[in-house]
Amino acid sequence: MKLRKIILAGLLSIAIFAVSGCWDMVDIDRRFFVGNIGIDKAAVDDKLKVEFTMPIVRKISGEGGQGGGGGGSTIASVSTVADSIHAAARQMSHRLSRRLFFEHTRVILIGEEAARDGIEGVVNFLSRNTEINRRGRIMVVKGKAEDALKVKNEYETLHAMYIANIFENWMFCSKFIEITIDDFMKSVYSTKGNVLLSRLTPGKMDVSIGGAAVIKNYKLVGWLDENETLGVNFVLGKVRGGDLTFKQPGEDYPVVMSIIQISTKMELVEAGTYPKFKISPRIVADIVETPVDAKIDGDKLKSLEKDLEEKVNQIILKGVKKLQKEFQVDVLGFGEYLYKYRPDIWEYYREDWENIFPDVEVVVDTKATIRGIGASL
């Protein structure tokens, strides 16, 4: 009979679910949301010292605060020495009451020493792992990642949010590399390990992100400072804003310009023994500050524009030269440009590109336009 069949099926499925179900169920209050992962070189052997920070949920919420005694940090941080990140997470289960959970991880910090040894481990971990948020940030710490994680920030409840949200400010400075884990994975694969990462410098009370870490062949080879990074960002077309300051002859007080808009074009001018590239950024800027007595008229604007162009040319060339001569690593996309747009020429250079790149000739031709002059003439 139909009724009996249905009852039977119902009972059977309930039984199946009751006996077998809920393999993956871990309630939200049984998890630790890891915010940061810090990776340092351990003192012993070739091992890594991996550090996780996570919020203590009970202390964060207003109500919980009353019961939780108020005092103490809202952030817990644990570290362990292990062969790999995954192994470290596993080791933690001996010490923690809840499961470590990476889906809300925002920041991965790699210590300087660890980065010099190579970041293949991190890359591999990230590519196999399906938990970590691909929109998180990855950067190299000048010094030890540990120190950066020790900083007690007062601004945000979450340490990871504090670091990750600094990146939101790239609209205003453009002096670090705006890169997510996703972009990092993409470029690390397509360039076979040559990539620029942001540099994080830990302070006493806060951290500062600026400049870039140059990674060549999965290994950290050196740093770019803030201005060089700005130059590189100009080439990559990744500048969204930021100030440029320069003095005009005969003035004490500098002129400050704020970049509104920029687009960069790269083109191949000549393909001799060494190719010659022309980089032409188009910049629109506002005047933010001038010397008090400066009169701004047509001629003045012309000369300001000229100086601005000169300044940008200098910045770019400085950054490019450093990458060419000091690090000899093509993270500027010259090779990529040839591969994509001039595949025939690329065939010619491809074999020996690593040796050709340092001698690539670069000309910069900036065109600047001043649009806004503020509220004063």
Add this chain to the structure above:
Amino acid sequence: MGIFDTLGKRKKTEIFFERDMTPDKNRKLYKDIDENLKVFKEYLADCDDLIIREFVMGNPDKTKHRMAMINIDGLVDKRLVHEEIMKSLMLHARQTPLEHSVGDKFLQLIKVGLLTVAELKETDNFGELVLAVLCGDTALIIDKLDRALILNTKGWEKRGVEEPQTESVIRGPRDGFTETYRVNVALVRRRIKDPNLKVKTVRIGRHTRTDVGVLYIKGIANPSIVEEVLKRLNKVDIDGVLESGYIEQMIEDNWVSFFPQFRRTERPDVAAAALLEGNVLIICDTTPFVLIAPTTLFSLFHSSEDYYERWYIASLIRLLRFAAAALAIAAPSFYVAMVAYHPGMLPTDLALSIGATREGVPFSTTVEALIMMLSLEVLREAGIRLPGPIGQTIGIVGGLVVGEAAVRAGIVSPIMVILIAINAISSFAVPNFSVAIGFRLLTFIFLILASVAGLYGVMLGFLGLTVHLVTLKSFGVPYLSPVISFKFTGLRDLVVRAPLPSLKERPEYTVPVDKTRMRDSRVKERGGGEENDNG
């Protein structure tokens, strides 16, 4: 409701147990009035509400026409009996010379000339007579005649036409169906003055003998659906039909389903609209709830007001209803799936605050949700049963006090309280109550599935639901029509409601004989002909 009591107390006699509900016509009346009354009393023995009034017609001195009037106390209109029967026969008849008329002539005289009641019938057997009396008619037995008269004096205490309780609208007619079959049919007929509106009455219920009417518009409704409805109705063999719910459950296609395969309404305008779309109405005596068949999932989400309001308002409200239905089914299960299985999907801040509120709650999220949902069901049930003011008190006490206390005590998290409240509210945003209750059940099933396998469980539930829905039919019409093929004409009046002038065709699901609903009748702004009128 005297009639049911009467029938309930009745001793079994042969005439009332015919399968086809027609009373036994073989027992003929006698010529002698005393004999007839004896038999009658046998039939209705121990029925204390029976009234038998014997009298002599006209001037008692001159005539010897004995008569008896039989009816049931409470089922007849007393005024009618006094004024139109008793007065006519006893007083007014005195002016008529009756001495010479006997037999058929006499009967004819009474029928044509004396009785002033509006409707009367002649019968020659007890079966019809007894049944008529039980239905509220008055029987008139005349001495020396083997025929009796059935006078329509139905007039029991009944509720007037009032505003329906369950389907209130802001704009629209205020009348609602009542418990009286004829009134209900009349309410529909008043809206559709068309000889093609057909009413076929079937009697169902061995004891209750309830009138069940099948209404349809010939030329619109698909004959095969009408036939199917009548066929299924005629198959029903049950002791009693007290509400249209009995009919619904006896003739529906699939009794396992959570989904009603009939629409039901208390509103004559909805019923009339359904008829115009090619549906069949089933009106059942003694209940104001009228059934509409066939039905589809989408029509259960439609309300009559959708067609009275302007189209974008109606469309928005419909969209809202569908969204509410989705919330009603899936909100708790989604929450459980995200909190217990995929917390990565929640924004970090939200995840942390949910985690913080869950801190210290002793139960798992599933159990927490189950506790809240069950207590809410109990509250709802208690609120309905209690009289108005107390019901509200229950709502306030239950909702506010207990909820707040439960949160304070740390048994449930405040987010869960919010969630379940929203879920419950949205489940009742669906206009049809039986669907809403079905959704409540589905919510539980989805919750269990989500707690077993997270979002995959929810998706399994969704797939199972759609598999069930695509195989479900209501009177041969796919339950999900018209979303069964890539044809877009039906979508105009489905999730949104297109402007009325563009709904030129009747919905497909009823497979109407005549598809055209309207011709292009809008006044064109630049039309040549119309402009001349102004000039």
Add this chain to the structure above:
Amino acid sequence: MIMDDDRISTEQAIALIVNAAVGVGILSLPRVAVKSAGPDCWIVVLLGGLIALFGALVVGGIIKRLEGRTFVDYISLVFGRPVGLILGVVYGIYFTLIAAVVLRGFAEVMKNFALEETPLEFFVVTLLVLSAYLIRHGLEPMVRLMVVNFPFWFIPSVAMLILSLYNADFSELLPFLRTPPEKLLQGALSSMLSLVGFEVLLTSAQGLKTVKDVNKVMVVSMGIVTAYYTFVVVTVVVSMGIAETSRTIWPTMAVVRRISVPGEILERMDALAVALWVMVVFTTVCAYYFAASITFTNVFRAREFKIFDSILFPWIYLAAMLPENILEVEDWLKFAGNFSILTCFLLPIIILVAGMARDKWGRKG
């Protein structure tokens, strides 16, 4: 009573083919295409679509010649009964195999992206039970389900992929046409395997209301499938890059992992995407399961195909549980792909040619 003849209209036939074709390929096709052709991956998919369309038209030609006969009966008519039976069994095994492989691939993805600890068997059994229940009701309800579910996966999947374009780099598709032609062809062949699905119509041909429209069905459905897959491949490649796409097992999932709902309602959508993808897999499994049951029913001339619905159930389950790990699953997928070259192209061409020859010869003689 009214729409109970269990036959499908032209639109429904299109829905059937689209749903049968779009399946596991959504997640893996970008990798397959990129591995063989790099930046020319989209050309490879288009070419694959063309090849598939050719096969589909051949199948359409056969369907037109069936004239109410079942496919197996038609083969028997052309080649004689023994050959017909053998080919019928081959097709039956093929359909069963595809259903099993698709199920297994689905279970692997579920385990990787949604529920790590849940055993594979759970996924396979639950979906298989549902499809067994659905196909018992016949062709029309199954296709109806495909139609009903179509917007539920199609719109979200397109929306998600469009969302992922926020930092797309279309220059990833450069250089244009630098891949040697033989590689293009090879890539087209291997990506074509994700595009087949039209062969299920062979067995359901009796349920077609308008057989004369079969070419239209084939062209439109292959057009939809090819366009959809090209869109998937292009969006995945421009947002992930060539190099990473070719190294990721399910690149589409990696792309979905990086998007968030605008307005920060949901942090990430991979679990949701996988859940929606279940629908796609479900319809594919149903289509092949149904085709397999029908084929075996025709081979054995059984009266009710429901018998084979039950008989095939354990076999599909066992076949799905056979591979040891994801690499073996990939091998099985490859094998099933090669198998489909046989069943979707070689055999139909032979059958069509033989059928035409027989008609001509028969008429003269």
